[in-house]
Amino acid sequence: MKHTQEARLRRRSFASWSKVLPGDSLCVPDGQGWLEGCARGLSLAPRGAGRSFGDAAFGVPEGLTCQAPRGAAFDLDILGHLLWLDAGDSVGAAHRWLEGTAFEFPIYGGTQWASVGGATAGDIHGKNHPGEGSFGRHVAALDIVLASGETLRCSRTAHEDLFHATLGGMGLTGLITRVALRVRPRASPTLRVRRRQVAGLDALWPLLWPDTPPDYAFATVFDLAQHRPRGLVFQADRTSAATPPPRIARRIDLPRLPVITPGAVRAVGQLVLNATRDPAETLVHRRDFNYSGLHEHLYGWNQLYGLRGMIEYQFAASQGAFPALVERFVNLARAHDAPMLAAVIKPMGPLASGGLLSFPMAGATINFQVPWSPRALAWLDLGSEAVIAAGGRVNLTKDCCLRPDQMARMYPDLDRWRETVRTYDPRGRVLSALARRLDLKPWATAPAS
Template sequence: MILSGWGRYPRQECTVHNPRSEADLRALTRQGPLIARGNGRGYGDCAISRTGTADMRRFNRILSFDAQTGTLAAEAGVLLADVISVFLPRGWFPAVTPGTKFVTLGGMVAADVHGKNHHKDGSFGRCIEWIDLLGADGEVRRCSRKENADLFAWTIGGMGLTGIVVRLAFRLRPVESGWIRQQTLPAPDLETAMSLFEEHAGATYSVAWIDCLHGGKGLGRSSLMLGEHARLDELDARSGAPFATPRRRMRKVPFDAAQIALNSLTVRAFNALYYHRAVAQRGEALVDWDGFFYPLDALLEWNRIYGRRGFAQFQCVIPLESAKAGLTELLRTISASGQGSFLAVLKRMGPSEGPISFPREGYTLALDFPVNPDALALMERLDAITIDHGGRFYLAKDARMSAATLRASDPRTLDFAQLREQRGLTPFRSSMAERLNL
């Protein structure tokens, strides 16, 4: 079967297995190199393997819930969307969520996903109580901060390379409604945007769309969005019942867009329109949870916008002390290239966490580029700038980085590769692991 990540690049012929039980998974560990795959929302080749890809979506049962602590136990193939569907009407919401709800819980562990609240609440790993992990020997081990603690730590953010997550327990947060108090703050340049992030460090959620093509004095102009879960006493008559938020109309991209549609003129026009709309909509508003956290989920198969060749995402995090200089150089390089991105996101990150997790205190910039020679060459230049400023890259979004670039940006990956060798974990192998010598 031909598989790819969400970016549809690279595509590979893979042997795919569809296990239904732990016995099926144990049998697969005896058949050769293997990697687990959830709902395919990793952007590159992190969850595909030519020799063996285990589709985990049949492990989709919710197992238990403790309403006193908000702790949910579930199998790894459960979708985050299903967790929200079941528990939000009961007053619970994920404590940490990525930008799409169409991810599996196992994938959230593997990528140690972060959200708009990392500066306050950290990444998904901080919410996890325990993980049941299938090893290369076919045994399932309970891993937590007290039991098999080192394996627990390396699994969170380990991209599925320490074993197969079979089930897990993690905490949800209590909420009084399905509405978000959103505040929109336009920023005419990067310096203002970063100042607004720091000024509003107490906000639970913060994220900025950033215009990556506008240069000059307006370099890095942005629209910063802050958010808080709305309390009952903050709802108005239009909100209706606390959790009766409107259902969004789902649309679907019906075909692959032509490459010619993605050029500097169309991207500049889109970015200008988006920024001026943010200026017009500045201020506070009540928005539903789905629109605030998952705006792109309303457009099914939006990855087809980038054409048949697919797209690659560049996401780095630059430490706080060099973030302004690093982001300025990145944005100047992108603007000069004309290889702009419709979807450019800037977030403030909190402190580093696990031994292999992506986040560190600073700023993360994420951009999508259609796959073509010019864009791939640009991303290599962006790699070099990131390394020069002490930054590193998000493996869940990568599809084309070299092993040398990874080592230069993140020496921890050498320790990770040695750990895999010493613990007999090398049978868990993705195409990404092979490309990056992990």
């Protein structure tokens, strides 16, 4: 038995999706390895699809990284309107499967490749956050294996403290194995999408918070740090018109080459903007609207930043603070001669999931990319201080910049989260590289030898 366990545990090098936070740990290919790690007293870290831009998806060097289970049949409870699926299954697969039933799930997120367990642990959000809230708001229950090896089913009525610590808890409560998503009767999958250009941020803000909010909304700017940046605003509402479902995007892995550069992004952006000068209205399938970006077809697009990798930075703030905070970041970027590439801005609503470390908050959020460099880390650190001063927060699923003290000042429920998690993980065995970097579990003990 010992020989079998040793053969399953392999040391592997990991990197964040942004390719800038390398690490290594032991790993196993499935959730069963979690119990092996429990028996050996190792530190444990769950891993879904590995799509986190930060260091949340791999363990510490002396620990064990465990892949979330996947592959079991989806189980639809028609009477209870619940879809049970493995934590390692992708969110996109869940949407596609539901299209063959009489039900739908309202949250899409930024990529179809994210795992359901990762979407729960990150409490992801989509372009319809004002009306639907985040992913965790639609999670009805989940099964989780603790560091002790015990499996618990938790919900808003059973082990509710663990449930709320797990939503947005970055995988630090245990290994999520199964998730129940609350689904609803299927409506028309078609959206009527309106697109228009904007020049400058002053023209964007009224469109971000209109008097009558659309069902879906976001804006994109190719390089926000350019003088008087131009971008595109998309607003969409559901309609009864029919559209065919899109084809499944192909997973195309790419070599690590420096193709995505500030100059290349600006050139492509100029071509797109020149071709979209006039407002337009189109009918689009909801899945295509949410998962139509080039990054959805080029699975390994992160390789195209080359050897240096990049930083994906995302923050949220209240509606009152957000415009000035974005201007502050733009000024910092320009002062450091840095780009703010592929910026996406979305309005956010007041509907909360109850997750103690959930990122979404009422107001708006922006994410953008910066080629990695020490200079970029320096000005983004100044930006993080501005986020704190404005009462905002940085998204942990994308973070590689925060310091422990900054994290503590951004998330007011951190102490409550720690108190809850310590009850279920008293020795701090569930420990990712993110948790160690941000000292999220100060009580964590050294692993057994």
